[in-house]
Amino acid sequence: MQVLIIGSGIAGLSAAIRSAELGCHVILASPYVSERAQSVMAAGGINAVLDPSREGDSIELHIEDTMKGGCFIEDEDTVRGLCTAAPDIVRWLDSIGVMFSRDPSGNIAQRAFGGQSRDRTAYAGASTGRQIVTALIQKCREYEIVGKIERRIGLNFHSAVIHGGRCCGAVFTETVSGRIVTLPADAVIMAAGGMNRLFGKTTGSSLCDGYAAGRLFTQGVRLRNLEMIQYHPTSIETPNKRMLISEAARGEGGRLYYEEGGRRVYFMEDEFGERGNLMPRDVVSRCMYRCPSQVYLDISFLGEKLIHERLQEVYDVCMDYLGLDVTKEAIPVAPSVHFFMGGIKTDDDHMTDIDGLYAAGECASKYHGANRLGGNSLLAAVYSGRKAAEACSERGEAKGGPDADAVTAEAEAGLAAAKSSDKGTAADSMLMKLSAIMNSRLGIARDEKGLRAGLAEAEELAAEAVRYDEGLSVYENLRIKHMLILSKAMLMSALVREESRGAHYRQDCPETKDEFCSCSVAEYKDGAISISFGDDARSGVKK
Ligand SMILES: Cc1cc2nc3c(=O)[nH]c(=O)nc-3n(C[C@H](O)[C@H](O)[C@H](O)COP(=O)(O)OP(=O)(O)OC[C@H]3O[C@@H](n4cnc5c(N)ncnc54)[C@H](O)[C@@H]3O)c2cc1C
Incomplete structure (x- = not known):
């Protein structure tokens, strides 16, 4: 079975290793090497209850802190899965070479982190993310040598290939040549990280632009909790x-x-x-x-x-x-x-609304509710990557997809029309305007007036983006369009959540309301965005 993984940060690498362990052939595609993924920036640590006798900590307390931090909109059983797996994940990382700092007795040292009632954040000096990425790359190499993992660099995700309601590969744009490349697969795991670029200057990487989430949104994947943006x-x-x-x-x-x-x-x-x-x-x-x-x-x-x-x-x-x-x-x-609690909506197996298409890591929204606890994201990246890989191998038996050449030809034909010009770029100025809107309208404090103004500004920018079509490369063109669509969905999600909860603070609705004690879900249909509340993820209901 062939699994295509898009994005090679901690989530993508974890998914690749687990898929290979389960006997799948893996293609791990990303624009840059893993060492440039945002994951390497993580410094603080990763959460796990390693020693329940210490300070009276317990997995129940980890679950309780995570639920409380996330303001109770996540499903408790889902969070339970994450926290229960945490000790084994940290021990596995230790076993593959992550140099965790030690206490005087030689045990993995654990420190206090925000929103946690006990000291349970394991760390590797001041470079936990880099150390984890390095160890995962080493592990990947073992599978690369025997031909089970193939790493492809220089590929920007363009769109998912969907046939008969099933995802059977993805189209990419080559970074250097701009050439279109189609990679067929029996299952696809999206692990393209967060959406920092929408806000310009953040603590994260500008390579995380949210394009993948925006593009999949227009291809039928629902997004959730987009209004939940973490300010560190x-x-x-x-x-x-x-x-x-x-x-x-x-x-x-x-x-x-x-x-x-x-x-x-x-x-x-x-x-x-x-x-x-x-x-x-x-x-x-x-x-x-x-x-x-x-x-x-x-x-x-x-x-x-x-x-x-x-x-x-x-x-x-x-x-x-x-x-x-x-x-x-x-x-x-x-x-x-700093971080996006919102993202691609998945079921418990990390499958999206499209059969055969999974999402893991920061691009998926699953565990953090209205506010993520520090140290829970690295954990979720490893856990969700592994979980998605397991589900692919269990659920995604090769079902005899369409002929690979036909898929490629179709994708190329679809793109040829748009590829009329490939000149300069006004992308930077468009992105600056977009980040100005997002920062001013989706700041720490929001209100209806500002959010409505933000939507109007985003509409204006979208009209400008259309006028800019001729001057942009095909990929830049698509990127900006989908970043704008994603931004609008974020503004709309913040507008309809008429309460304050976690990272979403409405100055005009400062109280928390029971009627909103659920996840927001954004849907894109026939060019229109709608927002609803309530998450059917656990039932695995498909669109
Ligand atoms: C400064 C900083 C410190 C942090 N510290 C901590 C911490 O101490 N503890 C903690 O738990 N969390 C921390 N976090 C959060 C955590 O690091 C991330 O949430 C996590 O590493 C995300 O991993 P990921 O694999 O999902 O995404 P990423 O590491 O962002 O990887 C995304 C991958 O997708 C690729 N990609 C992006 N766009 C495309 C595209 N269009 N096509 C193809 N590929 C694409 C990228 O090149 C990359 O390979 C921190 C974040 C930051 C910014």
């Missing part, structure tokens, strides 16, 4: 992006404050007590949003030894970009777009 409380401004100051800094004891009348106001501790700085990210970001002046994060009192041992990355980032020595001075911080 602590980032610093740099010329090209916002650099994350990992939650580990607060996990190790860092304190947030602002100054008033010459004294420090530790606003999180004042409001929430001892663990106040480690409240879930949505809570901290909202509190910072209301602060009357610049907020600072102080870790200097932790001492040079601890900072260099456990928070070296924070030290380096502040020294490199701000010339600031965190062992002596506090860091000026501000919230930034």
Whole structure:
């Protein structure tokens, strides 16, 4: 059986390894090598209850924290699956070479992270994501050598090939030549990451543009919880992006404050007590949003030894970009777009609305509800990648799809019409305009007026995008169109959720309402977007 995996971050790599273990032949396609995936940026850690005797932690508590952090809109059994698998996942990563930091007894060290009632975040120095990616690549190579995994670089996902309601491959655009490449498969796993590019400067990678989710949306895949956009409380401004100051800094004891009348106001501790700085990210970001002046994060009192041992990355980032020595001075911080709880809707097996098409990792929406806990995303990326692979191999028996050449010819013919011009690009200016809309209308605090204005602005930009058609390459053209469609669906999801919950804070509807205690679902039909509430994912209901 041939499995095509799109995206080679932690979710894609995990899916590839599991598929190969189960005897499938895998093609792992992405525009860039795995070392450039956003996954390598993850610094803080990955959550698992490794030792229940420690601090009285338990899988039940991990589930409870995740449900509470996500404001109870996820299905508890689904979250249970994730948290129950976590200890085995971390031990497996350890066994394949992830260099987890150790405590004095030699056990995997675990630290405090936001929104968690116990210290359960395992970490590999200050580069957990990079270490996991490196170990997964090594594991992949074992299967590459025996021909079970084939890695294809330089391929941008273009569209899914759907025949008779079933996904049987995908069309790509080659990065360098612009050539169309069609890869047939018995099952496809989408693992293309988040949607950061819609917001311009974020803590994440601009290579995560949400195009894949937007494109699949127009091909019949529903999306969910798009209004749930996580603002990480602590980032610093740099010329090209916002650099994350990992939650580990607060996990190790860092304190947030602002100054008033010459004294420090530790606003999180004042409001929430001892663990106040480690409240879930949505809570901290909202509190910072209301602060009357610049907020600072102080870790200097932790001492040079601890900072260099456990928070070296924070030290380096502040020294490199701000010339600031965190062992002596506090860091000026501000919230930034960081993670997308929303994305492609899947059933429990991670299959989308289209038979044979699966989604895993940050591009899928499954476990984090209205707000993700730090350390739960790396976990979900590995878990969902493996789960999707298992479902493919169980459910996706080769069903004798259409002739590969016919699929290729059809896809190429469909594209030929659009390929009339391939000149310069106004893409950057379009994307800047789009990110301005998204930042101003889908910020930490939203309201109906702003969201309606955002929709009108996105409509205007879409009209401009049509006028720009002639000047853009085929892929850029498609990319912007689908990013705009996705942005509109996000704005609409935020508009119809007339309440405040988790990362979605409506100034005009500040209360949380029982009637909205569910996931939002966006659907695209005949060029129109509609939003509903209620998730039939568990029943596996297909469109
Ligand atoms: C700065 C930072 C720190 C973080 N720290 C933590 C942490 O400590 N703990 C935690 O749990 N989470 C953390 N996260 C979140 C976590 O890193 C991500 O959610 C997770 O790594 C996503 O993995 P992924 O495989 O789904 O996506 P990615 O790693 O983003 O991989 C996506 C892949 O898809 C490819 N791709 C993209 N578009 C296309 C396309 N059109 N066609 C083909 N391929 C495409 C990319 O090239 C890439 O290979 C952090 C995130 C950031 C930004």
